[in-house]
Amino acid sequence: MNQPWKIYILSCSDGTLYTGITNSLEKRLKAHNQGKGSRYTRCRHPVTLVYQEECRNKSQALKREIRIKRLSRKEKLALCISSS
Numbered sequence: 001m002n003q004p005w006k007i008y009i010l011s012c013s014d015g016t017l018y019t020g021i022t023n024s025l026e027k028r029l030k031a032h033n034q035g036k037g038s039r040y041t042r043c044r045h046p047v048t049l050v051y052q053e054e055c056r057n058k059s060q061a062l063k064r065e066i067r068i069k070r071l072s073r074k075e076k077l078a079l080c081i082s083s084s
Contacts (some may be wrong), residue, residue: 001075003020003023003064004023004054004055004056005020005022005023005053005054005055005056005058005061006022006023006052006053006054006055007019007020007021007027007052007053007055007064007065007068007080008020008021008022008025008028008049008051008052008053008060009048009049009050009051009068009076009080010029010032010041010043010048010049010050010051010076011047011048011050012040012044012045012047013044013045013046013047014044016044017033017050017073017076017077018040018041018044018047019065019068019069019076020039020065021055021058021061021062021064021065025049025052025056029047029049032045032047033045033047038039050080051080051083052081052083060071062074073081
């Protein structure tokens with residue numbers, strides 16, 4: 001059975017935030033930290049998971065990702081803090 005889709009926010013080594021989606025969070029984090037994830041995190045690893053949210057399907061995850069990417073850095077940090 002497929003794992004549910006997740007939206008996640010990473011804190012990069014340079015202090016920036018990266019938002020993405022995946023259906024295998026453990027594999028994706030490993031890829032990011034090996035420099036094989038996204039182009040953005042390739043030179044900004046190690047990365048740390050600071051937020052995750054489960055979605056029903058890929059479509060919902062993509063829509064949520066867009067909404068989160070439109071948030072300011074301050075709003076993203078508030079989202080991360082509110083979930084912990």
